[in-house]
Amino acid sequence: MESHSRHLEEQTRYVYPTRVLDVDGNSTKVLTAAQEDSWRENGFALVDGILEPDLVDQIRRNCCNEVSPARESGVGLTKDNGFRGILFPSLDPATECVNQVTLHPRIITAAAQLLGIREHEMRLSQSEMWPKFSRPAQREEDASSRLASEPSAGVGQSPFSKSSPDQRVHIDAFNHYLTFPNHWYKPDCVAMIIYYDNTEITGGGTAIVPREGPEDPAYHICQAGGRSGPSGRSGPSGRSGPSGRSGPSGRSGQNDPSPQLWTPGGRGDLPWIDDRTLAEDYFLEHHPDIHAFRQSLYSREKQVRATPGTILFYRLDTWHRGTPLFPGQMRRIQNMLFKRKHAEWVTSWNAGISRDMYSRAQTVERIIASATMKQRCVLGFPDAESEYWDPYTLAACKARFSKIPGGLKHFSEVEEAVNARFSSGVSGAKRTRSQM
Numbered sequence: 001m002e003s004h005s006r007h008l009e010e011q012t013r014y015v016y017p018t019r020v021l022d023v024d025g026n027s028t029k030v031l032t033a034a035q036e037d038s039w040r041e042n043g044f045a046l047v048d049g050i051l052e053p054d055l056v057d058q059i060r061r062n063c064c065n066e067v068s069p070a071r072e073s074g075v076g077l078t079k080d081n082g083f084r085g086i087l088f089p090s091l092d093p094a095t096e097c098v099n100q101v102t103l104h105p106r107i108i109t110a111a112a113q114l115l116g117i118r119e120h121e122m123r124l125s126q127s128e129m130w131p132k133f134s135r136p137a138q139r140e141e142d143a144s145s146r147l148a149s150e151p152s153a154g155v156g157q158s159p160f161s162k163s164s165p166d167q168r169v170h171i172d173a174f175n176h177y178l179t180f181p182n183h184w185y186k187p188d189c190v191a192m193i194i195y196y197d198n199t200e201i202t203g204g205g206t207a208i209v210p211r212e213g214p215e216d217p218a219y220h221i222c223q224a225g226g227r228s229g230p231s232g233r234s235g236p237s238g239r240s241g242p243s244g245r246s247g248p249s250g251r252s253g254q255n256d257p258s259p260q261l262w263t264p265g266g267r268g269d270l271p272w273i274d275d276r277t278l279a280e281d282y283f284l285e286h287h288p289d290i291h292a293f294r295q296s297l298y299s300r301e302k303q304v305r306a307t308p309g310t311i312l313f314y315r316l317d318t319w320h321r322g323t324p325l326f327p328g329q330m331r332r333i334q335n336m337l338f339k340r341k342h343a344e345w346v347t348s349w350n351a352g353i354s355r356d357m358y359s360r361a362q363t364v365e366r367i368i369a370s371a372t373m374k375q376r377c378v379l380g381f382p383d384a385e386s387e388y389w390d391p392y393t394l395a396a397c398k399a400r401f402s403k404i405p406g407g408l409k410h411f412s413e414v415e416e417a418v419n420a421r422f423s424s425g426v427s428g429a430k431r432t433r434s435q436m
């Protein structure tokens with residue numbers, strides 16, 4: 001009886017991965033219908049079985065295993081805006097396996113399946129692997145030092161330097177969007193976290209707030225005509241929206257079109273505070289209605305149970321947060337993001353990969369030379385039907401990449417398309433020749 005109730009409690013507090021389809025590499029589907037539906041309706045899908053165990057083992061052996069000295073001193077691993085970890089593409093031969101995961105055909109197919117588009121219509125917007133370490137109890141700090149977005153505190157400073165192991169509940173949109181997440185059923189992106197450790201041992205399982213249908217007051221609320229917003233809807237605090245006058249400041253979410261603005265770094269007046277306790281204390285003092293709303297999110301959250309190779313597919317508008325590790329533990333994950341290629345309002349989190357062409361390793365060039373067209377396209381390479389291609393650009397690109405060790409592979413699709421278009425004298429051949 002006791003074990004039965006414990007089992008029920010586990011089911012309530014945690015989410016467990018399910019296995020993906022067992023199909024060959026040419027299939028257009030990797031995820032089951034239930035996984036696809038979970039991502040589309042609930043905002044996430046937790047899956048196992050996409051990555052080969054050997055590849056996962058290789059990463060566990062070689063990547064982000066550096067322990068404390070660099071971390072303690074704050075030097076050694078730091079790269080790109082204070083980030084400590086491995087950005088795509090890794091130029092180090094020992095950690096190039098991370099590149100294989102980034103361009104893994106089944107990950108690309110799964111992301112395209114969720115967006116309902118073809119692989120070459122997606123672009124990679126982020127790929128980075130990093131370790132998280134358990135920390136001793138935080139020192140008492142002046143709370144104002146965490147308000148990284150306040151003009152007087154840390155102008156130009158990365159929130160990385162103020163990150164907390166016990167995060168406030170948030171959505172990732174405000175790290176990526178120049179605008180705001182699109183309507184729920186018009187997602188621009190697929191985000192993912194790939195776990196390389198067992199969260200039952202390390203702790204630190206991501207906590208998520210599953211969306212509960214189109215009327216869920218924590219999420220966009222779909223309205224007739226495709227508009228979304230919670231106006232007039234009853235929020236979890238029992239107030240509308242939250243509506244009415246609120247808080248000592250007199251500012252409330254009364255007129256806000258979406259509850260997903262109610263997070264640090266979201267609506268412009270809400271300062272960036274990463275730590276849960278500090279963030280919610282701030283809301284309690286300044287916006288009690290938003291505080292009540294956010295407490296309802298914490299009460300609904302479920303924690304991911306992951307083993308090495310588990311992947312959490314989620315969205316930039318899924319409420320979630322990072323949780324603390326168990327003492328003495330380290331947990332490694334890889335964050336990735338694919339977007340629709342025309343979603344220019346979602347910008348790249350990582351530096352452009354052309355920056356890494358400035359390297360004797362020629363890692364980027366080798367990736368492009370050996371990749372399939374689907375893999376190239378998610379990096380921004382033009383697909384076979386692109387207007388970019390004509391006999392001149394085809395010949396020049398062949399000349400550029402054919403001399404890379406291993407040669408240029410998987411390029412016949414482009415050659416055939418150019419030959420078909422230009423041998424028949426159609427589709428801009430004259431225009432292109434005159435430009436040449």
Ligand SMILES: [Fe+2]
Pocket residue numbers: 170171172320321322
């Ligand atoms: Fe996040």
